[in-house]
Structures are given as structure tokens and as C-alpha cells.
Amino acid sequence: MTFRVETRRLLLRPFTEEDLDELHDIQRRPDVARYLLWNARSREETRTALAERVRQTAISREGDNLAVAAVHRESGVLIGDFNLEWLSAELGRAEIGFVLHPDYAGRGYATEAGREVLRIGFEEYGFHRVIGLCNGNNTPSMRLMERLGMRREGFFVQGEMLKGERADLALYAMLADEWRARGGRAGGETTAH
Numbered sequence: 582m583t584f585r586v587e588t589r590r591l592l593l594r595p596f597t598e599e600d601l602d603e604l605h606d607i608q609r610r611p612d613v614a615r616y617l618l619w620n621a622r623s624r625e626e627t628r629t630a631l632a633e634r635v636r637q638t639a640i641s642r643e644g645d646n647l648a649v650a651a652v653h654r655e656s657g658v659l660i661g662d663f664n665l666e667w668l669s670a671e672l673g674r675a676e677i678g679f680v681l682h683p684d685y686a687g688r689g690y691a692t693e694a695g696r697e698v699l700r701i702g703f704e705e706y707g708f709h710r711v712i713g714l715c716n717g718n719n720t721p722s723m724r725l726m727e728r729l730g731m732r733r734e735g736f737f738v739q740g741e742m743l744k745g746e747r748a749d750l751a752l753y754a755m756l757a758d759e760w761r762a763r764g765g766r767a768g769g770e771t772t773a774h
Contacts, residue, residue, distance in 0.1 A: 584701065586697050589693065590653065591651050591653065591690060591694055593697055594649075594650050595635070595638040595649075595650065596631060597635060598635060600659050601628060603659035604627055604634075605622070607659070607661075607681075608621070609621055613680060616715065616719040620744070634648040634662070640665065643669060643670040645666070645667050647664065647665040653690070661690065663680075663694055664678035664679070665698050665701060668712075672710065674708065674711075674712065675702050676714065677698055678713070679695060686721065691725050692729065699711060700765060703757045703760045704765065709756065709757050710754055710757070712752060713726045713731055713753040713754070714750060714751070714752055716743060716751070717749025717751050726753040732755065733751060734752050
């Protein structure tokens, strides 16, 4: 399945090799990598990461990841990097992940893209449960998951190691039944292609 989804302000599509400069503009930033498992990346490190993301165009079995490039429709600029990873076939569980260029933060773009990634997970792949994890100090990510309608299920004090230091971990989740009860696409017009 090759996906292409247009929202009111975004185009969500697979990554291409042509995304290198704009992806590197996101991944090179220490403020972006602050709460991620990796440090700010060199151009070559971004090239390696992009090569993997270009191959992640569909989910067909447990362990697969769908890499979603979020492009600002008006400017054509790549502004975000979203993920949907199939964690467990038995449990029907996937995990959503997201990184947004800070220049586009605070305008609802992450919420717009995140809703579509959840829709893809629940409506196209049929997952039973989608979770999201983030550093317990990453307030913007926690707020995003709450805006998406995800429920905070846990907060693990010093529950993981991040770059050699103990870090808190917040766990959010949504069930397919909750997605349907919310009416699915809560806000924003979308058109799948």
C-alpha cells in the first residue's frame, strides 16, 4: 500500500530520497533530539536514517513501521516525521511516534497529522490499541497525545535510560472503540488518495 493523505494544511506521504535536506534540517537540531533516543544528527547520519524511512511504506507484519512524511501543503516543505509501528500481532497493538520542526510548533500541525496517523492505524490497519510513549519532561508531546484523545495510562518515574541518564516515561493509549466513539476524524477535513 502506498499512501497519500491530504488534510486541510498537510500532505502525508512516504519519505523519498529528495527529503534529505529538509529532514536533516529537523534532525540536526539539539532542541529536536533533546527527548529522543538519538542525538542531533550529522548529514550522513540523517542520510542513513532516511534510507531506512524510505523503505517503511507499509505495515504487513509485526515489527514493521510506517514512516510518514508530513509536508506543509502551501510551501511544500517537510515539517514533520511520524511513525506507526506494529508492536504486537496478538494484542493488535501499535505505537505512534512524531517529530515536528520547531518552526511549525504551536499551530496545530502535529495534531492534524497525528489524527490521520491514528486513523490509518485504526481504520486502515485495524489495530485494537495504539500507544504513545514520551519523556516525562516532554510536555509538548504529552499535550499532543491528550489533544489526540489519548489517555495517560502511566507515568514511570526514572522508568528508562535516555542518553546515559535516568528519565521519566509517560505512557498514553487509545483503543479502537474509543476512536470510533469519538467519531474518528475529530476535526479537519481529510481526503485519502
